[in-house]
Amino acid sequence: EVQLVQSGAEVKKPGESLKISCQATGYKFISYWIGWVRQMPGKGLEWMGIIQPSDSEITYSPSFQGQVTISADKSISTAYLQWSSLKASDTAIYFCARPLYPTRATTTIISLWGQGTQVIVST
Amino acid sequence: DIQMTQSPSSLSASVGDRVTISCQASQDISHYLSWFQQKPGKAPKLLIYDASDLETGVPSRFSGSGSGTDFTLTISSLQPEDIATYYCQQYDNLPLTFGGGTKVETK
Numbered sequence: 001e002v003q004l005v006q007s008g009a010e011v012k013k014p015g016e017s018l019k020i021s022c023q024a025t026g027y028k029f030i031s032y033w034i035g036w037v038r039q040m041p042g043k044g045l046e047w048m049g050i051i052q053p054s055d056s057e058i059t060y061s062p063s064f065q066g067q068v069t070i071s072a073d074k075s076i077s078t079a080y081l082q083w084s085s086l087k088a089s090d091t092a093i094y095f096c097a098r099p100l101y102p103t104r105a106t107t108t109i110i111s112l113w114g115q116g117t118q119v120i121v122s123t
Numbered sequence: 124d125i126q127m128t129q130s131p132s133s134l135s136a137s138v139g140d141r142v143t144i145s146c147q148a149s150q151d152i153s154h155y156l157s158w159f160q161q162k163p164g165k166a167p168k169l170l171i172y173d174a175s176d177l178e179t180g181v182p183s184r185f186s187g188s189g190s191g192t193d194f195t196l197t198i199s200s201l202q203p204e205d206i207a208t209y210y211c212q213q214y215d216n217l218p219l220t221f222g223g224g225t226k227v228e229t230k
Contacts, residue, residue: 035219045159045167045210047219061218062124095166107214109157111178113166 002026004034004096004114011120012086019082020117022096029077030054031102035110036070036081037095045095050106051079059106086121093118125149125213129222137230142198144225146211151191155215158187158196161224162207170209171196203229 007021022034036048049060053072060070072079081094093116100111126149136142146156154174159167169178171187174194184199198205206229211222 044224045212045221047221059217063218100169100172106217107155107219109169109172109214110212110219111169111172113168116166 002112004098004112006094006096006114006117009118009120011122013123014086014088014121016086016121017082017084018086018119019080020094020119022079022081022114024077024079024098028102030074032098033104033106034072034079035097036068036079037097038064038092039095039116040092048081048094052104053077053079054104086119088121090119091121124218125152125216125220127211127213127220127222129209129211129225131225132223133226133228135228135230136201138201138203140201142201142205142227144196144209144211144227146189146194146196146222148192148194148213148215152213152215154190155213156187156189156194157212157214158185159210159212160205160207161210167210198227201227201229 005023030053033050033052035050038046048064051058051070051072053074069082095116096114097110098112100109128147130145156174158171161167170181175187186197188195208224208226
């Protein structure tokens with residue numbers, strides 16, 4: 001089955017680091033980019049950035065550049081989103097997503113989503 | 124950045140009603156628009172892409188129209204399982220951007 005499986009919920013303190021994952025199954029990982037989308041509590045969807053698993057080329061949304069790091073390990077078909085120092089405002093659900101067609105084009109249709117990872121940052 | 128403005132932000136309708144949601148882009152995005160449905164605690168689900176193409180497996184009561192800056196999602200006959208929040212999203216330019224969402228509830 002073609003799916004994106006994300007790591008479980010996390011509860012962290014401000015200042016801590018965190019790395020969440022998104023494992024692709026059922027398709028050729030390097031043929032599709034993986035993107036990350038943030039949804040803050042009760043709010044809408046915000047695109048954070050995209051990684052090309054074939055060569056780890058990354059495109060960040062300007063709003064998230066320098067705030068997070070996106071990476072991937074093609075040997076285990078997994079993409080990552082990480083923070084070096086969490087803030088309370090990072091509390092959100094984070095989704096990974098994939099385009100409808102195999103492509104390097106970043107302006108294309110998002111079709112497949114992971115189930116989401118809840119991140120709570122609180123003292 | 125291209126701003127996507129949805130209206131209304133919420134609506135209440137009866138089962139069987141025709142429901143229309145609007146989405147306006149701040150600049151011409153041709154037909155590069157998708158619609159997603161999101162239920163509480165779930166990931167978004169693709170309904171429509173390229174403004175009017177129905178994703179495989181999506182019921183035919185959903186339809187999309189528009190081009191340029193003005194787009195519409197229509198549910199021809201609202202069903203109980205359609206209760207959700209709906210988002211438009213443009214993919215004409217980076218950064219990819221979403222509308223603020225329309226919450227559909229039943230009367």
